[in-house]
Amino acid sequence: xxxxxxxxxxxxxxxxxxxxxxxxxxxxxxxxxxxxxxxxxxxxxxxxxxxxxxxxxxxxxxxxxxxxxxxxxxxxxxxxxxxxxxxxxxxxxxxxxxxxxxxxxxxxxxxxxxxxxxxxxxxxxxxxxxxxxxxxxxxxxxxxxxxxxxxxxxxxxxxxxxxxxxxxxxxxxxxxxxxxxxxxxxxxxxxxxxxxxxxxxxxxxxxxxxxxxxxxxxxxxxxxxxxxxxxxxxxxxxxxxxxxxxxxxxxxxxxxxxxxxxxx
Amino acid sequence: xxxxxxxxxxxxxxxxxxxxxxxxxxxxxxxxxxxxxxxxxxxxxxxxxxxxxxxxxxxxxxxxxxxxxxxxxxxxxxxxxxxxxxxxxxxxxxxxxxxxxxxxxxxxxxxxxxxxxxxxxxxxxxxxxxxxxxxxxxxxxxxxxxxxxxxxxxxxxxxxxxxxxxxxxxxxxxxxxxxxxxxxxxxxxxxxxxxxxxxxxxxxxxxxxxxxxxxxxxxxxxxxxxxxxxxxxxxxxxxxxxxxxxxxxxxxxxxx
Numbered sequence: 001x002x003x004x005x006x007x008x009x010x011x012x013x014x015x016x017x018x019x020x021x022x023x024x025x026x027x028x029x030x031x032x033x034x035x036x037x038x039x040x041x042x043x044x045x046x047x048x049x050x051x052x053x054x055x056x057x058x059x060x061x062x063x064x065x066x067x068x069x070x071x072x073x074x075x076x077x078x079x080x081x082x083x084x085x086x087x088x089x090x091x092x093x094x095x096x097x098x099x100x101x102x103x104x105x106x107x108x109x110x111x112x113x114x115x116x117x118x119x120x121x122x123x124x125x126x127x128x129x130x131x132x133x134x135x136x137x138x139x140x141x142x143x144x145x146x147x148x149x150x151x152x153x154x155x156x157x158x159x160x161x162x163x164x165x166x167x168x169x170x171x172x173x174x175x176x177x178x179x180x181x182x183x184x185x186x187x188x189x190x191x192x193x194x195x196x197x198x199x200x201x202x203x204x205x206x207x208x209x210x211x212x213x214x215x216x217x218x219x220x221x222x223x224x225x226x227x228x229x230x231x232x233x234x235x236x237x238x239x240x241x242x243x244x245x246x247x248x249x250x251x252x253x254x255x256x257x258x259x260x261x262x263x264x
Numbered sequence: 265x266x267x268x269x270x271x272x273x274x275x276x277x278x279x280x281x282x283x284x285x286x287x288x289x290x291x292x293x294x295x296x297x298x299x300x301x302x303x304x305x306x307x308x309x310x311x312x313x314x315x316x317x318x319x320x321x322x323x324x325x326x327x328x329x330x331x332x333x334x335x336x337x338x339x340x341x342x343x344x345x346x347x348x349x350x351x352x353x354x355x356x357x358x359x360x361x362x363x364x365x366x367x368x369x370x371x372x373x374x375x376x377x378x379x380x381x382x383x384x385x386x387x388x389x390x391x392x393x394x395x396x397x398x399x400x401x402x403x404x405x406x407x408x409x410x411x412x413x414x415x416x417x418x419x420x421x422x423x424x425x426x427x428x429x430x431x432x433x434x435x436x437x438x439x440x441x442x443x444x445x446x447x448x449x450x451x452x453x454x455x456x457x458x459x460x461x462x463x464x465x466x467x468x469x470x471x472x473x474x475x476x477x478x479x480x481x482x483x484x485x486x487x488x489x490x491x492x493x494x495x496x497x498x499x500x501x502x503x504x505x506x507x508x509x510x511x512x513x514x515x516x517x518x519x520x
Binding site for chain 2: 157158160161163164165166171175176179180182255256257258
């Protein structure tokens with residue numbers, strides 16, 4: 001009884017294990033500076049980063065930056081996912097379409113994100129549009145690649161069941177191919193979201209007046225390492241939080257999986 | 265009436281799977297096709313299902329040529345092939361997705377109770393045993409009340425007890441709507457328990473060796489001497505059919 005309860009709470013609190021490493025690092029650095037083993041000027045201590053964050057939060061500045069960045073990532077993610085899903089599904093399903101678009105997309109995929117920045121500014125201006133498109137481009141590729149590849153890997157035997165029941169192309173895609181590729185798709189969404197967070201920094205480097213990326217540049221230009229680190233810590237927390245949300249939502253749709261359950 | 269006329273199937277790799285095959289199946293008839301591997305029996309079933317097209321000849325159902333899968337023709341494969349992301353009832357509903365929701369629910373519930381899976385409606389496929397999964401596949405194929413039911417070695421992956429159980433059960437299911445059934449199997453006993461007529465095929469190239477209608481009373485007793493007699497005769501026939509031709513035919517098909 002007691003052992004069972006203990007095991008239950010161990011499972012519930014298991015996620016706390018992930019906090020041990022960052023907390024230990026923070027504490028170690030704090031102590032190293034306090035004991036004068038290291039110089040805290042260029043790498044401010046966690047307490048100073050926390051104070052900077054608290055200050056930014058108190059003035060309402062932090063929330064504005066976070067919201068600006070979240071909005072860009074959110075919109076870029078939505079557009080990137082939509083385009084990646086449609087083109088990935090179509091190119092996975094129809095060989096003719098794949099032959100037509102896949103080589104071009106594979107070539108474009110290898111262009112570093114930063115290389116697009118000058119073109120996007122010329123085409124879409126310096127404001128939100130170019131930023132969101134840049135993020136969407138980053139999100140697009142992992143989704144497109146994973147989905148078109150996963151569709152090609154769907155078990156022919158399940159597809160035949162759809163054929164026996166006279167499925168149309170649309171039914172074949174929505175009722176068999178997309179559900180069958182859902183596990184791969186969720187992983188692609190998560191890596192797409194991660195790329196979205198990376199591309200938002202590049203996007204905000206190109207002349208933003210708000211956002212965590214702007215905060216980063218501002219901290220560099222005004223020589224305030226604590227501000228730079230405050231921005232980096234915010235990125236890390238938001239990135240982890242949104243990824244966790246995505247994973248938590250997807251678990252609901254993947255309950256059917258008969259997959260390996262690691263030992264506790 | 266299902267009519268297979270002079271059907272020939274050559275695969276792109278040059279293999280001649282069927283060399284001009286003729287076969288007629290009456291409505292409500294249970295036909296078993298037996299033969300060793302490579303005799304073209306599964307190919308024949310795929311041609312009737314519309315999944316594949318013959319190289320020459322024609323397959324038609326009541327005079328309409330079969331050029332692709334049709335609602336009147338259901339199929340059960342060797343594996344259950346349930347969609348792992350759908351619960352059992354949703355898997356069964358696959359076969360009648362065009363019906364209104366209320367009727368669909370009722371038909372699915374009825375089909376599941378016929379195969380003895382009423383209590384498993386909300387389960388995931390991974391939670392079923394092999395026999396239960398194949399029952400669910402039967403329910404999915406029958407829920408649309410097909411005129412013809414094709415079975416491609418449906419019980420060959422199951423253990424002997426479950427197999428016998430499902431063979432008997434299949435006859436109960438057949439009795440509801442009495443569809444035409446074509447059963448492909450390599451199990452003579454299975455063919456004898458289920459079929460009105462048994463066609464023995466032989467390979468290189470795939471063709472019919474002999475066709476028999478054992479006059480055994482139903483329900484058929486697997487241990488009845490007459491049943492066993494037929495079993496031995498057909499086993500011998502199958503053995504000869506799968507033997508490579510030596511030049512002189514020492515085992516004429518007229519042995520039966």
